[in-house]
């Protein structure tokens with residue numbers, strides 16, 4: 241198989257009480273695995289593509305053969321997005337941002353509280369399934385959303401952080417209260433990893 245699911249980098253219960261163990265188990269073992277299975281099934285039709293990383297595939301969707309392009313966009317995106325999500329969370333995370341991203345947030349949004357408000361309000365409004373993202377555009381941080389499993393990489397932006405607002409990400413614990421999930425999520429973010437991604441975005 242060209243693509244494989246990495247183990248969750250912490251225990252399934254490690255993000256309690258903000259993200260419950262059942263959601264983490266289903267989200268990683270079933271949802272993320274399904275994106276990988278579907279991506280592998282699509283790649284079987286064009287095995288030469290399997291030498292590329294999933295990131296490279298979604299960065300260059302126009303080079304993916306048309307018969308599997310939608311499958312790669314959705315399932316390659318699903319794989320890349322969830323791999324990032326597990327990495328930018330950690331037990332005992334959260335708190336104020338650190339390092340270079342902290343300075344950039346202050347510069348572009350005024351304060352961490354103002355940034356969170358923009359991110360949470362923008363992402364809460366994403367209609368249906370999708371993601372909220374922080375990207376760098378023209379040297380400035382910007383909050384954007386995408387539908388489905390689309391990733392900013394496909395439009396040339398390396399995502400610094402992103403959060404999943406598909407109902408499977410929060411419904412078991414938060415039901416229809418997407419804003420409550422978005423507010424709670426900041427308690428588990430991993431600023432060290434987000435700083436690494438910010439450095440990558442600025443390269």
Ligand code: MN3
Pocket residue numbers: 267271322404406408409
């Ligand atoms: Mn998801």
